[in-house]
Amino acid sequence: MDFNLTQEQQQIREEIRRVCGEFRDAYWRDIDKKRDYPDAFVRRLTELGWLAALIPEEYGGSGLGITEASIILEEINRSGGSATVCHAQMYTMGTLLRHGSEEQKRRYLPKIAGGELRLQAFGVTEPNAGSETTRIETTASRRGDRYVIHGQKIFISRVLQSDLMLLLARTTPYDELKDKTQGLSVFIVDLREAKGKIEVKPLDLMINHHTNALFIDGLEVPAENLLGQEGVGFRYIIDGWNAERILVAAEAIGDGRWFVERAAKYANERIVFGRPIGANQGIQFPIAQAYARIEAADLVRFQAATKFDRKERCGAEANMAKLLASEAAWEAANACLTTHGGYGFAAEYDVERKFRETRLLTVAPVSNNLVLAYLAQHVLGMPKSY
């Protein structure tokens, strides 16, 4: 059992930290205030190849594992930034990589790796389905050599910042299915050619998340853009969940470390009643507790990532990592805000921004309640509870 990073992983951590160091608090604060997209940051990461970490070398990427990818995203959040603005560029292509044809991979992956194409959007969630993905209602009907798509999607992020979107749509009516997990298919949608057929309505959220409602009306997609086989799209999506959970766990750990570092620093510097506020156990214990929980979650995250990279089953670990890390980060966020007192609410301290951002990770990409339901049912053998 070796808990140390390899020299290469350590180098990756140091280098991404250096790149993130170019984008300081004021940059992220300003982007948040203007509800802008951090284009300069994403371009910089792309040009240095960081977002192509998971793309195999033969398609122009670096062919690294989830362990290394998770270190990259952790460091972005630890620096004070937000990896959610670009993490999908890193892993959405995984569905294309695992299930796309060789022709599709050769057509898209090198351009995604080089930054020529942005693939950050994945249209899955719908207003009438939520977490029950098998009940989605968006339909794709075959018409000759094309599919025609109609429907609605909600919380589809970075559509306006992407060139490509993967889209899950129903190709067999729900009532005609024996196996309700069948009948869904994944399509590669070229957003540049979809104008007039997809109405994109940005959603105003408590965080700067670039997410949208989509109204799809008669979008035509060439049949050659069907990913893998028709009808097994739900399986393809599930395949990507473990990777996503591990990466989100790493982002939460990055957030948690940021909160703990800022809280400890402020607790040492802020003098009230003639001594640093950190000298009070009421201040220091919650920070220490949050630190311990983050370190514990980190171990599960690396266990999950290691199993994933060894191609071992890791559903339990990936889910637990996401659960523990997002909760530890939220606890750290609260400790940090409490430590800062009124200043924690002031935008210039950045705590309130990170506080808002990290709260999302307990809810998305999957609610922690559904993670508990997974563990109870699939790991502990209890009845399905929903």
Place this chain on the structure above:
Amino acid sequence: MNVIVCAKVIPASSVTIEIDPATKCMVRKGVPHELDPAAASALEEGLRLVEKHGGAVTVLTMGIGDATVGIRNALAMGATSAIHLFDDALAGSDTLGTAKALAAAIKKEPFDLVICASEASDSYSGVVAGQIAQLLGIVPLTFAKEIAVDGKKINIKRQSETGYDVVEAELPALVSVTSGINEPRYPQLKGIMAAKKKEIKKYTAADLGLGPDQVGASGAREKVLTVGRPPARQAGKKITDEGDGGKQIANFLAELKII
């Protein structure tokens, strides 16, 4: 063209430097290391020249085992190959011993140009580059803030107190660069991955034909007698503005010959 960049790997900037009271040398073992930012500028210049004119950049480092971190970093930035002079017999070398080792390694390679930092960011001796040039019998062009190569000619702008001098020489030559000559690139992720596969040649003092009378602590002719803290700064002069504050400041600066 073949460029050799002499690159020192030094304790990371986050490390508080400590001096071993027995040897009066900087404690290097057991602390994180990084490529000296001054060496990164030298390397950046080498990479740019090779990108323009073709050829290869070899990075040359003398140092302890931990120096491989910085060497890998240099390879990740784009250096073609690396040479690591790694031997306990080299520990404690003075500047001349260091220059002898580096020059001996350079002689083993084909080269058109050697690039060094003007001085390393940990010890600031600033003499090794000149010593290497002397030992190799090539022209040293120092304090370059700009380098241009045209065929067999090299042309630099040499930073001076008041501006710059234009200096020209025939290749092969050695150039020492100022730290502000460029903004070193960050390694690309692909570069980090490729660095793993690049060769790092290792040489001992014996491989270089150097004995204990030339390198290492025993060969050092330069001895550090004492190491101490610089004297505490004197209290500053406080000027209260009672109508003639500006004049007083001007007089004060004139006394210091600043204006």
